[in-house]
Amino acid sequence: MQLTIKYFGMLAEATSINEEEVQTEVCSVSQLVEKLKHQHPKLSDKNFKIAVDQKLVDQNYMIDSKAEIALLPPFAGG
Secondary structure (H helix, E strand, O other), X not given: OEEEXXXXXXXHHHHOOOEEEEEOXXXXXXXXXXXXXXXXXXXXXXXXXXXXXXXXXXXXXXXXXXXXXXXXXXXXXX
8 A cells, every 4th residue: 555654843854854655565554653763863852642544543554555654753732
């Protein structure tokens, strides 16, 4: 499956890109994160949340279709 990965804030700075296409098999968010950290080692020391199709998800969420993935840096607000 093909996934669109979007990087925001310090994560875009760490990877030097804002967006990329990634080809992968059905996987969990944690498996995808490991793959991305392998491709972009600077992500390894960063904290971030994952959104799949504009919804925050946990590490166990299964990505099973063409999806848009966003890596979001920590944010504050109220």
